[in-house]
Amino acid sequence: MQVFKFGGASVKNAEAVKNVASILKSYATKATIVVVSAMDKTTNKLEEVTNAYFYKKGDAVALLNELKNFHLGITSQLFSDSTRVNNEIENVFVELLWAVEEEPAFSYNHHYDQLVSQGEVLATKIVSAYLNENGIRNTWMDARGLIQTDNTFREGKVDYALSQDVVSTQLLPKLKSDGLVITQGFIGGTSENYTTTLGREGSDYTAALLAYFTNAEKVIIWKDVPGVLNADPKYFKNTKKIEELAYHDAIELTYYGASVIHPKTIKPLQNKGIPLYVRSFLKPTEAGTVIKESDKRMNVTSYIFKDQQILLSIQPKDFSFIAEDNLSTIFSMFSKHNVHANMIQNSAISFSVCTDDDEHKIEPLLCDLQEHFKVLYNKNVQLMTIRNYDNDILEKLSENKIILIEQRSRTTLQLVMKEAEGS
Ligand code: ASP
Numbered sequence: 521m522q523v524f525k526f527g528g529a530s531v532k533n534a535e536a537v538k539n540v541a542s543i544l545k546s547y548a549t550k551a552t553i554v555v556v557s558a559m560d561k562t563t564n565k566l567e568e569v570t571n572a573y574f575y576k577k578g579d580a581v582a583l584l585n586e587l588k589n590f591h592l593g594i595t596s597q598l599f600s601d602s603t604r605v606n607n608e609i610e611n612v613f614v615e616l617l618w619a620v621e622e623e624p625a626f627s628y629n630h631h632y633d634q635l636v637s638q639g640e641v642l643a644t645k646i647v648s649a650y651l652n653e654n655g656i657r658n659t660w661m662d663a664r665g666l667i668q669t670d671n672t673f674r675e676g677k678v679d680y681a682l683s684q685d686v687v688s689t690q691l692l693p694k695l696k697s698d699g700l701v702i703t704q705g706f707i708g709g710t711s712e713n714y715t716t717t718l719g720r721e722g723s724d725y726t727a728a729l730l731a732y733f734t735n736a737e738k739v740i741i742w743k744d745v746p747g748v749l750n751a752d753p754k755y756f757k758n759t760k761k762i763e764e765l766a767y768h769d770a771i772e773l774t775y776y777g778a779s780v781i782h783p784k785t786i787k788p789l790q791n792k793g794i795p796l797y798v799r800s801f802l803k804p805t806e807a808g809t810v811i812k813e814s815d816k817r818m819n820v821t822s823y824i825f826k827d828q829q830i831l832l833s834i835q836p837k838d839f840s841f842i843a844e845d846n847l848s849t850i851f852s853m854f855s856k857h858n859v860h861a862n863m864i865q866n867s868a869i870s871f872s873v874c875t876d877d878d879e880h881k882i883e884p885l886l887c888d889l890q891e892h893f894k895v896l897y898n899k900n901v902q903l904m905t906i907r908n909y910d911n912d913i914l915e916k917l918s919e920n921k922i923i924l925i926e927q928r929s930r931t932t933l934q935l936v937m938k939e940a941e942g943s
C-alpha cells in the first residue's frame with residue numbers, strides 16, 4: 521500500500537489532470553491512496569473570497585463565480601458529457617454562495633476553514649470522476665471524516681487516536697476492495713462536524729498522516745521540480761538536486777522554510793520509518809529525492825528564504841531583565857495565538873522574534889503583548905537560512921541589505937535582513 525500526493529500545480533488545468541491519470545496508470549499498480557490539493561491558485565482565490573466576505577472588502581459573489589467558471593472550464597475539456605460532474609460542482613458553489621450571504625457568526629479563522637476547504641473538495645470531485653470515466657476505478661472519500669482534529673481553525677491539531685480509528689474502519693476496507701481511494705489534502709473535521717484546515721500547503725501532511733495510519737510502505741509527493749533542491753529555483757539559477765536526505769536533515773530544512781514539503785510531514789513518517797519520495801510529475805521516470813532514516817548528513821550548502829516576515833522586539837516596560845518569568849509570559853501568548861517563532865534572540869532587556877507576518881494572528885498577539893511589554897517591530901523583513909554556509913556567498917547574498925540579526929552555529933547561519941533604502 522502506498523500514498524501519492526498531487527499538489528495544486530499538478531492539477532492546474534485539464535492537461536495536468538490527464539497527466540495525473542497517466543501517472544496513476546503506470547504507478548498505482550497496488551493499493552494506493554491519492555491525496556489531491558486544490559487546483560492551481562484556488563486556495564488563494566478562496567482566501568480572497570473569505571476576506572471579501574468577512575471584512576466586506578470586495579465582491580465575494582463575483583469572485584466565487586470566477587472560480588466556478590474556472591472549474592467548469594476544466595471539466596468542459598475533460599469530459600465529453602460533463603453534466604454529472606458539473607452538477608456536483610454547482611452544488612458546492614450553491615453552498616458557498618449561501619454561506620457568503622449570511623452575516624459572519626464565528627471567528628475569521630472559523631469561516632476561513634468552511635470556505636477555503638472547498639477548493640480540495642472541487643479538485644477531488646473532478647479528478648475522481650475523470651479517472652472513473654477513463655477506466656481507473658476509484659472511490660472518492662471525504663477527508664473531513666478521516667482526519668479528525670480539534671477546533672483550532674486554520675491549524676487543526678490532529679487527534680491521532682480518533683483518526684486512526686476511522687481510517688482503520690472506513691478507509692482501509694475501501695482500499696482493500698477498490699484499490700484506489702481519492703481524497704483531499706489539507707482539510708479535516710471536528711467532532712462537531714465543522715471543517716478545519718491544517719495550515720497552508722498542508723496536503724503533504726495529510727499524505728503523511730494517512731501513510732502513518734495505514735502503515736503504508738511509502739509516500740510519493742509528485743511535484744513540478746525534480747526533487748528536493750538545495751535552493752529555491754525562484755531565487756537561484758543553479759540549483760542542485762539532493763538524491764537522498766535523512767529525516768533529520770529534511771525536518772531541519774522544512775523547519776527553516778524550505779517550501780518543497782510542509783514541515784509537519786516528516787514526523788509521522790519518521791515515527792513509522794516510512795520513506796518519502798519527492799518526484800517530478802513532468803518527468804515521472806526520474807528518481808527524484810528519497811527522504812528516509814539515514815546516518816548520512818547532508819553536505820551540500822542549502823539556502824532557504826522566508827519572505828514576509830516581521831521582526832518583533834519585546835521589552836519589559838519596567839526595565840526588568842528578560843528572564844524566565846517574562847519569557848514564559850511571552851511564549852504563552854505566542855502559543856495562545858498560534859504564532860510560531862522562526863528565529864529568536866535574547867538580550868538583557870529585549871527579546872527578538874522573527875515570525876510570519878500574518879495579520880490575523882499578529883494583530884491580536886500585539887494587543888496582548890502590549891499590555892505587559894513595549895513592542896517594536898520591523899515589517900517586510902526576510903529570514904535567510906544557510907545550512908553548511910561559506911562566507912563568500914554570505915557577502916553576495918546580503919548585498920544591498922541591512923542585517924538586523926545574525927546568528928551562527930557550526931552548520932547553520934541565519935540572517936534577518938531588510939532591503940537598504942533606495943536599493
Ligand atoms: N491547497 C492548499 C494550499 O494551497 C493546500 C496545499 O496545497 O497543500 O495551501
Ligand code: MG
Pocket residue numbers: 527528557558563721
Ligand atoms: Mg496548494
